Amino acid sequence: MTFPFQGGVHPEGHKDATQQKPIELLPPPAQVVLPVSMHIGAPCEPLVKVGQHVLLGEKIAMSASPVSAPIHASVSGTVAAVEPRPHPNGGRVPAIVLENDGADTPHPDIRPFGSAEALTAEDLIAVIREAGLVGLGGAAFPTHTKIASGLGKIDTLIVNGAECEPYITSDHRVMLETPEEILGGLRALMKIYGLESAVIAVETNKPDAVETLRRTLPKRGGGVRVAPLATRYPQGAEKQLIRAVTGREVPPGALPAAVGAAVFNVDTVASIHRAVTAGTPLLRRVVTVSGSAVSNPKNLSVRLGTPLRAVFEATGGFREQPFKIIMGGPMMGVAQHNLDAPVIKGTNALLAFSREEGKPEKEPVCIRCGRCVSACPMRLLPVYLYHYEQKNMLAECERMRISDCIECGSCAYICPGRLHLVHSFRTAKQKLREAQKRGGN
Amino acid sequence: MPDTRLVVSSSPHIRAEEDTHSIMLDVCIALAFPLVIAVYFFGLRALTVTAVSVAACVFFEWAYRKLLKKPSSVRDLSAVVTGLLLSFNLPVSVPYWLPVVGAFVAVVVVKQLYGGIGKIFLNPALAARVFLFSFPVWMTSFPKPQPGQWNALPLWGAVDAVSAATPLSFLKHGALPADTYNLQDLVLGQIPGSLGEVSALMLLLGGVYLVVRRVITPRIPVAYLGTVAALTFLFPKGNVALDWMLYEVLSGGLVLGAVFMATDYATSPVTKRGQWIFGVGCGLLTVFIRYFGAYPEGVSYAILVMNACVWLIDKISLPRRFGIPRLARFIRKGGGKA
Ligand code: SF4
Ligand code: SF4
Numbered sequence: 001m002t003f004p005f006q007g008g009v010h011p012e013g014h015k016d017a018t019q020q021k022p023i024e025l026l027p028p029p030a031q032v033v034l035p036v037s038m039h040i041g042a043p044c045e046p047l048v049k050v051g052q053h054v055l056l057g058e059k060i061a062m063s064a065s066p067v068s069a070p071i072h073a074s075v076s077g078t079v080a081a082v083e084p085r086p087h088p089n090g091g092r093v094p095a096i097v098l099e100n101d102g103a104d105t106p107h108p109d110i111r112p113f114g115s116a117e118a119l120t121a122e123d124l125i126a127v128i129r130e131a132g133l134v135g136l137g138g139a140a141f142p143t144h145t146k147i148a149s150g151l152g153k154i155d156t157l158i159v160n161g162a163e164c165e166p167y168i169t170s171d172h173r174v175m176l177e178t179p180e181e182i183l184g185g186l187r188a189l190m191k192i193y194g195l196e197s198a199v200i201a202v203e204t205n206k207p208d209a210v211e212t213l214r215r216t217l218p219k220r221g222g223g224v225r226v227a228p229l230a231t232r233y234p235q236g237a238e239k240q241l242i243r244a245v246t247g248r249e250v251p252p253g254a255l256p257a258a259v260g261a262a263v264f265n266v267d268t269v270a271s272i273h274r275a276v277t278a279g280t281p282l283l284r285r286v287v288t289v290s291g292s293a294v295s296n297p298k299n300l301s302v303r304l305g306t307p308l309r310a311v312f313e314a315t316g317g318f319r320e321q322p323f324k325i326i327m328g329g330p331m332m333g334v335a336q337h338n339l340d341a342p343v344i345k346g347t348n349a350l351l352a353f354s355r356e357e358g359k360p361e362k363e364p365v366c367i368r369c370g371r372c373v374s375a376c377p378m379r380l381l382p383v384y385l386y387h388y389e390q391k392n393m394l395a396e397c398e399r400m401r402i403s404d405c406i407e408c409g410s411c412a413y414i415c416p417g418r419l420h421l422v423h424s425f426r427t428a429k430q431k432l433r434e435a436q437k438r439g440g441n
Numbered sequence: 442m443p444d445t446r447l448v449v450s451s452s453p454h455i456r457a458e459e460d461t462h463s464i465m466l467d468v469c470i471a472l473a474f475p476l477v478i479a480v481y482f483f484g485l486r487a488l489t490v491t492a493v494s495v496a497a498c499v500f501f502e503w504a505y506r507k508l509l510k511k512p513s514s515v516r517d518l519s520a521v522v523t524g525l526l527l528s529f530n531l532p533v534s535v536p537y538w539l540p541v542v543g544a545f546v547a548v549v550v551v552k553q554l555y556g557g558i559g560k561i562f563l564n565p566a567l568a569a570r571v572f573l574f575s576f577p578v579w580m581t582s583f584p585k586p587q588p589g590q591w592n593a594l595p596l597w598g599a600v601d602a603v604s605a606a607t608p609l610s611f612l613k614h615g616a617l618p619a620d621t622y623n624l625q626d627l628v629l630g631q632i633p634g635s636l637g638e639v640s641a642l643m644l645l646l647g648g649v650y651l652v653v654r655r656v657i658t659p660r661i662p663v664a665y666l667g668t669v670a671a672l673t674f675l676f677p678k679g680n681v682a683l684d685w686m687l688y689e690v691l692s693g694g695l696v697l698g699a700v701f702m703a704t705d706y707a708t709s710p711v712t713k714r715g716q717w718i719f720g721v722g723c724g725l726l727t728v729f730i731r732y733f734g735a736y737p738e739g740v741s742y743a744i745l746v747m748n749a750c751v752w753l754i755d756k757i758s759l760p761r762r763f764g765i766p767r768l769a770r771f772i773r774k775g776g777g778k779a
Binding site for chain 1: 443
C-alpha cells in the first residue's frame with residue numbers, strides 16, 4: 001500500500017551508463033582537502049596543526065555544537081596546510097590539507113565495537129556521532145542529530161533507496177553490492193528507536209535492487225519490508241517519501257518526527273553498520289561519475305577530500321571540453337567551476353555535460369500554461385510565486401507559501417517558457433530571511 | 442584554478458523537451474481539424490480568409506516587437522494560433538480587410554500592449570471578434586455551406602451578403618430548427634456559422650488531440666459543456682428536453698469556445714479547482730446570455746467576463762497546503778499510532 005504524492009515529473013533517467021557497473025575503488029590521491037564544513041550545521045574546529053602527522057581515521061576536526069559532525073583523516077600523512085580552499089558549495093572555506101604518505105596506517109581507535117545487539121541505544125548513537133556520519137543522499141544533515149530529534153516519537157522508520165535524480169546510481173550499487181550492510185545498519189537504527197519494523201523504499205526502476213534486498217532479508221522478514229515506489233521525481237524527497245510510504249504529510253516547518261517518521265539514506269544506513277561493526281568512521285563514499293562529457297562513466301568509491309579533477313581523471317578524463325559540471329544530480333545539484341574543490345560527504349554524483357541539456361530560451365517568457373502547478377509536489381503555484389518575486393512583492397510570496405518550496409526543480413524542469421523559477425524562489429527566500437533578520441534586531 | 446569555460450547556473454540543469462513552440466505547434470495541428478472541414482463546406486475562401494488572418498497576426502507581432510526593439514516572439518507560434526482562432530470566429534464571407542483589422546486589435550491592442558503572451562487578461566481572438574461587431578453587416582451574415590464546392594464563394598472581390606439563418610437564431614425564438622438542420626448536420630458542421638465553429642465533431646477531435654498530447658486537460662471543456670448541457674436540459678424552452686439540450690450544445694460557437702477559447706492558457710486559471718470553477722462560470726453565463734440577453738450567442742461574452750476573473754479565481758482556489766489536513770478530524774489519517 002502506497003500513498004502517491006501529487007505532482008512530480010518524469011525526467012529521462014540516463015542511469016544505463018552506470019547502473020550495471022560495480023563500484024570501483026579509486027586509489028587515494030597524493031593530497032586530500034577536507035573542508036571543516038561538509039555538513040549542515042556548525043563548522044568544525046581543526047584539532048591538528050600544520051606539520052603534524054595523522055593516521056587514517058584519526059579525528060582531525062570537531063565541534064561542540066549538537067548539530068555538527070566530526071571530520072576524520074581520510075588518508076594517513078602530514079598536515080600540509082590549514083587554510084581556506086575552494087568548496088563545492090561555492091566560495092572558499094577553511095580546510096585541512098593532508099599530504100598522503102601512501103601507507104594508510106590506521107588509527108588505533110579504529111576497531112570493532114561489537115554487534116548492534118550488544119550495544120545500548122546510547123552507545124550506538126555515540127558511535128554514529130563519533131563516526132562523523134551525515135545524510136549521504138546529498139543533504140548531509142548530521143545523522144546523530146536527526147536520530148536525537150526523533151527519539152521516542154518515531155513509529156515508522158524508512159530507508160531511502162529511491163534515488164530519484166537522473167544519472168545517479170551510487171545508492172543503487174550500494175543496494176546491489178552490500179545489502180547485508182544496509183540490513184545491519186537498519187537493525188542498529190531499529191534498536192535505537194525501539195522499533196520492530198522498518199521500510200526500505202526503492203523506485204520501481206531498480207527491480208534488481210528490490211529483488212536483492214528481499215533475498216537478503218531473513219526468511220521471516222524480521223519486520224523489515226521492501227516497498228517499491230513509482231518512478232517519479234522527487235520520490236526520494238523526504239516529505240514526498242514519507243507521504244508515499246505512510247500517507248502522512250509533514251506539516252509546514254516541522255520535522256518528519258512530527259508525523260512519527262524518520263528517513264535515512266541507504267548508504268548512510270550501510271555506513272552505520274560499518275561504524276558499529278568495524279569502527280570505521282566516514283572516510284570514503286560512493287560517487288557516480290557520468291554525463292555526456294565523461295569518457296567512461298563509473299561508480300567510484302572515493303576518499304573524502306579527493307579533488308574533483310582526480311575523480312574525473314579516473315574515468316578517463318573528458319571526451320570533450322565540458323560545458324557544465326555538477327556536483328549532485330541534474331535537478332538539484334550545484335554547478336561547479338573549480339575542479340580543485342574536493343569530494344565532500346554529500347557528494348553522491350559528479351556530472352559533466354558537454355552542452356546544454358534541453359533547448360535553452362533566449363528570453364524566458366511565462367505563457368501561464370499551468371504545468372508548474374501540476375508538477376509541484378508541494379502544491380504551490382510557482383507561476384504566481386515567480387510573478388510576485390519579479391515584482392518584489394515578498395509579502396505575497398509568503399502568503400503563497402514560498403517557505404514550503406523544497407527547491408526540487410520540478411517546476412523549472414517542466415516549464416515550456418524556460419523560466420528560472422527555482423533561482424527566483426531562492427532569491428525571494430533569501431530576501432525574506434534578510435528582512436526577518438532586520439526585523440528581529 | 443577556476444575554469445572560466447564552465448557555466449555556473451542555478452539548478453535544475455535539465456529541462457523537459459517541450460517548449461512554447463512545440464505546444465503552440467500542437468494547438469495549430471488541433472486547429473487543422475476544423476479548418477479542413479470548413480474548406481469542405483465553405484470552399485477555398487475559408488482558407489484564404491484564414492491565411493490573411495494568420496499573416497496579419499504574425500506581421501503585427503513581428504512589427505510591434507521590432508518597433509519597440511524587443512526580441513522577436515514570432516517563433517513561439519502564438520501569433521499563428523491567434524490568427525487561426527480569429528478567422529475561426531468570422532463568417533467566411535467577410536471582406537479581407539476585416540481580419541486585418543481584427544488582427545491589429547488582437548495582437549497589438551490586446552496582446553502586446555499588455556506585455557505579450559502570458560500577460561494578457563482577455564482572449565485576443567475573442568476581444569477582436571467583439572470589436573469587429575462594430576461591422577455588423579459583415580459579422581452577422583452567414584453563407585450556407587455547400588459541401589465540396591471549392592469555389593462556393595468568389596475568392597476575390599465582394600461577396601454578396603447571402604445570409605442564412607443559423608440554428609442559434611431559431612433557438613433564440615424558442616424553436617428547434619429540426620426541419621432545416623437535423624442533429625447530424627450540426628455534428629458534422631453542415632450549417633451556416635462562423636468559419637471554424639460549425640463542426641462539433643472536428644472541434645472535439647481537435648480537443649481530444651490536445652488532451653492526448655497533454656496540451657490541455659479536459660477540465661475546462663467538460664465543465665463548460667457539462668454546465669450548458671445540464672442547464673438547457675433542466676430548462677428547455679418548451680421542447681423535448683434532450684433535443685433542446687443537444688441543439689443548444691451543438692449550435693453556435695460553444696464547442697469552439699469550450700475547447701479552444703476557454704482553455705487559452707493566459708486567460709484561464711492554473712489551479713485544478715479554479716479550472717472547474719472557470720468552466721462552470723462560462724457555462725452559466727453562456728446560457729444566461731442566450732436565454733435573457735439581446736444577442737443570440739453568449740459564448741464570447743461569457744468567456745471574456747470569466748477571463749477578467751482569472752486571478753481572483755486562482756486566489757480563491759489555492760490547493761490544500763501540504764501537511765495541513767483538509768479538516769482537523771482527518772489528522773493522522775493513514776494510521777499513525779503515536
Ligand atoms: S510552467 Fe512556466 S510557462 Fe507554464 S505557467 Fe508555469 S511558469 Fe508559466
Ligand atoms: S522547486 Fe519549489 S515551487 Fe518548484 S516544484 Fe519544487 S517545491 Fe514546487
